[in-house]
Amino acid sequence: MVTTTPGRTPARRAADATTELAVRVRGLHKRYGEKQAVDGLDLDIGRGEIVAVLGPNGAGKTTTVEILEGFRERDAGDVQVLGEDPAHADRAWRARIGVVAQDSRDRAELTVAEEVRSTARYYPAPADPDEVIAAVGLAEKARARVRGLSGGQRRRLDVALGIVGRPELLFLDEPTTGFDPQARRSFWGLVRGLRDSGTTILLTTHDLDEAAHLADRVVVVRGGRVVASGTPDTLGRPEARTPVVSWTAGGESRSERTTAPTALVARLAATAAGPDGEIADLRVVRPTLEDVYLELVSHEETDR
Ligand SMILES: Nc1ncnc2c1ncn2[C@@H]1O[C@H](COP(=O)(O)OP(=O)(O)O)[C@@H](O)[C@H]1O
Numbered sequence: 001m002v003t004t005t006p007g008r009t010p011a012r013r014a015a016d017a018t019t020e021l022a023v024r025v026r027g028l029h030k031r032y033g034e035k036q037a038v039d040g041l042d043l044d045i046g047r048g049e050i051v052a053v054l055g056p057n058g059a060g061k062t063t064t065v066e067i068l069e070g071f072r073e074r075d076a077g078d079v080q081v082l083g084e085d086p087a088h089a090d091r092a093w094r095a096r097i098g099v100v101a102q103d104s105r106d107r108a109e110l111t112v113a114e115e116v117r118s119t120a121r122y123y124p125a126p127a128d129p130d131e132v133i134a135a136v137g138l139a140e141k142a143r144a145r146v147r148g149l150s151g152g153q154r155r156r157l158d159v160a161l162g163i164v165g166r167p168e169l170l171f172l173d174e175p176t177t178g179f180d181p182q183a184r185r186s187f188w189g190l191v192r193g194l195r196d197s198g199t200t201i202l203l204t205t206h207d208l209d210e211a212a213h214l215a216d217r218v219v220v221v222r223g224g225r226v227v228a229s230g231t232p233d234t235l236g237r238p239e240a241r242t243p244v245v246s247w248t249a250g251g252e253s254r255s256e257r258t259t260a261p262t263a264l265v266a267r268l269a270a271t272a273a274g275p276d277g278e279i280a281d282l283r284v285v286r287p288t289l290e291d292v293y294l295e296l297v298s299h300e301e302t303d304r
């Protein structure tokens, strides 16, 4: 049912509509000296979405995330995170976001439990620290000093510190670096659980598999701007996902992109098959997300 509330102007309703977005970025720019790290980046993240920002090293992912977290100044562009500009945000806003930075903070003298508890105290309505420690798989290490943790355990502690405040919006900057495959799987389960409880998540990764497993939407960044965006299934230009039929005829390799591979194979069977009825070296391949991604990021970087 649509109702009109007296006194609400169209402009006011439009402003309400934009708050459905947890993150709204338009024309973001950031330069370090001569290096244009972020170069006109646009990004929308709806509330409750998991968006993976995927891109090679140096693409500008961390710089973008740090600007959204309010830890780095931008040169230009409009940025709204949970309805506020992070450059001017206050403590109340900060308590609504969770941050897992690319590099661990160092407070090696504390134990895992002490570190999680002391971080929890910064937030108005934190989760139970012991439950968070268990959720990231560190229950057995709760009394261990942070200094003695392995790289993967250290990373899981970072995640615990990022989620203990029960943030509405969680930033995960390459969170699974140093995880073994099993830790990675269980971390993915944890992230899905957070999403199911309503947390919006911006994840950066250069791991396609991770993006494909976790993200509702993938945004590919190269040279500081978005070069493609879509669900893991539809990413890239439509033709990038079109099957390729390849075969050998007259000693020459042939291939053809076609949306109708069955019809092509039937035609080849009638025209290019050998005496035994077989088409030599016949293959039908639908490009994977990885193929599409590599094509997207493989173009020569322009030097600046
Ligand atoms: N503090 C900094 N000072 C100078 N250059 C930087 C700094 N941080 C990042 N850069 C450069 O900006 C570009 C983008 O880096 P970054 O945002 O870390 O990308 P990503 O996270 O995608 O690897 C890279 O070329 C990097 O070397």
Ligand SMILES: [Mg+2]
Residues within 6 Å of the ligand: 061, 062, 063, 102, 173, 174
């Ligand atoms: Mg980075």
